[in-house]
Amino acid sequence: MLRRRALLQSVALGAVSALAGKSTMDVQLIRPGDAAYRDAKLGYFTHYDAQRPSAIARVVSPADVQRCIEIARTDRTRITARCGGHSYPGYSTADGALVVDVRGLNRIDVRADGTAEVGAGVLLMDLYLALANAGRMMPAGTCATVGISGLTLGGGIGVTARAFGLTSDRLVSARIVTPDGVLRTVSAAENADLFWALRGGGGGNFGIVTSFVFRTEPARNLTTFTLQFPSAALPSLLSVWPDWQGKAPDALTSTVGVGSGANPYVEVGGCFVGTPANLKPLLDDLVRRVGSQPTSRRETEQGFLAAMERFAWCRVNDGSCKPSWNGGGGSQSRGSYVATSRMLTKPIADPQKLADIFKNTPHSYNMIDALGGAVGRGPATAFPHRAAVASIQVECTLAAGETNARRDMGVARDELGTMFGATGYVNYLDPQMPDWAQAYYGSSLTRLREVARKYDPDRVFAFAQGIA
The missing domain is CATH 3.40.462.20 (Vanillyl-alcohol Oxidase; Chain A, domain 3)
Structure with missing residues (x-):
């Protein structure tokens, strides 16, 4: 683990004076030249292996995410979040970007009322296992190593969608660090415009989500x-x-x-x-x-878990559902x-x-x-x-x-x-x-752009196909 000053010096030297006197909590940072960098920068797709982020920050708390966004704002450093790393254009492993790897935000709490609090770094098969162990289920995708964050933020089409809706339709609330560095709760009652946008507005557009709360269903065959x-x-x-x-x-x-x-x-x-x-x-x-x-x-x-294993072509009890890259410890192949x-x-x-x-x-x-x-x-x-x-x-x-x-x-x-x-x-x-x-957002585009201007007026989260 590197002290915050090391993080600032290696990623955003221009931000040091502006952030002096702030908290010195630790963030694990992996940079070019570090032994772990070659594996840590990898996403799911092999054809982006040559891309070189400026650093990978492995965060374990919302405060870590806030520090990373503060750095990006101050030094105008490109910032991108990564969970499963399945971005088709390779945006979550972009050249020169500070990659905020949220896999450390992996807590899952299935509550007695049938809701589940799910960390932003949770992969789908880990979620399915936790839900099944609690006698619950919810609609989502079929790839074991897809992250819950990107899936939810884009909508979330899955094999039980007609019965239970999109993954994003099950969202009760979320916690997100917006581009101004504020950790916000969004729901139908709080920041309702942002809550609307996070359910289908796409990943990487409005900040970095740290956790979700979903409505689940009783598990059934x-x-x-x-x-x-x-x-x-x-x-x-x-x-x-x-x-x-x-x-x-x-x-x-x-x-x-x-x-x-x-x-x-x-x-x-x-x-x-x-x-x-x-x-x-x-x-x-x-x-x-x-x-x-x-x-x-x-x-x-x-049963629910066995069905999800069947679609993912893996078994949770032998490690075959876990990634073979980024220290995942499993044998799931890359794309x-x-x-x-x-x-x-x-x-x-x-x-x-x-x-x-x-x-x-x-x-x-x-x-x-x-x-x-x-x-x-x-x-x-x-x-x-x-x-x-x-x-x-x-x-x-x-x-x-x-x-x-x-x-x-x-x-x-x-x-x-x-x-x-x-x-x-x-x-x-x-x-x-x-x-x-227009193709991706259709009738929602105008309102999504309004939400982006409200929460990210300085375009901290701008990227090639970003709303900002």
Whole structure:
């Protein structure tokens, strides 16, 4: 641990005199040249490994976060928060930035009233384990090493979204250090404008959250399922899936997954809050509509934690759900792909064209994640896509290099935009997204900019795709 004076001297020499006489509490700081720097600076994606933050501050308290923001304000140092490090454009490991690593803020307290206080540094599988141990559950994502902070701030699409809403819809309150260095509580009753913005306004825009309080649900058994269809059935599947999913009960949330190539991998998978017996007629109806029998079909009833392990392809009891980088101590692998998104805003009028986009995007895997249900009826928040049928994500591996992957991904993104409109999901940030602010924030953009000007008039948290 380094004393605060060392932190100031190494990151923001110009701020020393302005901060003289303040508290000398410790912050662990890792700088270029330190033995731990090479691993500490890594995020989830391998293609950003060459980026060099000016320092990584490992914070363990809101006061630590306040000191880091004070430094950034005084010396005009770029500052960024990092939890899971899954930023698609690599913003949480940016060159020259002071990276505030919040993983030390990892306390989870599941209360008797069914709410859970969750530190901003908690990763999803650690949250699921704590909730399951307390007999609770809540909607969130499927990647074990995604951080609760970024997921929540962007909205939070997950495999039980139609039943229980977005992750951000479950937010009761949060604690955030705003750019002026003040630790604030935000809720429907306190700083309500900022509370609105934090539920869908994107990470890194309004300060650094230190903790959340969520409403949870009693844990219950879930039925996970996967149906793999012949590749020739893809246009038919795309034609019937939106209506089938839209008319299904809220208990059912599904995803269409399509690999690229002349004979793509085609599947429908998801989660049903209920038993296999009640799910079976719904899946039978999908098969009937598609007009082609699946080549494989699986329905498995599981407890909440086991279901989340299944989606994450890991087990909490053997360390396989923990990161293999940044001292995570586990074996979860890192990512080597780029991604973009659009929102499915209307019925698929030309399923063959959509099938061709997926098939013809090299080295891609494409996902259509259902919305509607509880998401469509959700509270008034900054998340702008309540009326969307689904989100569409296009992931391209780096098999042919990053430049080619981004080019091919961009072609698919623009073709999808022609079909469904200039929209996108802020948690799948694409640095080349045309008119990105309107795409990600839609009708919420004007109000979000007002909130940003109010809380960050000096643009402390400005970045390439930041609201400020």
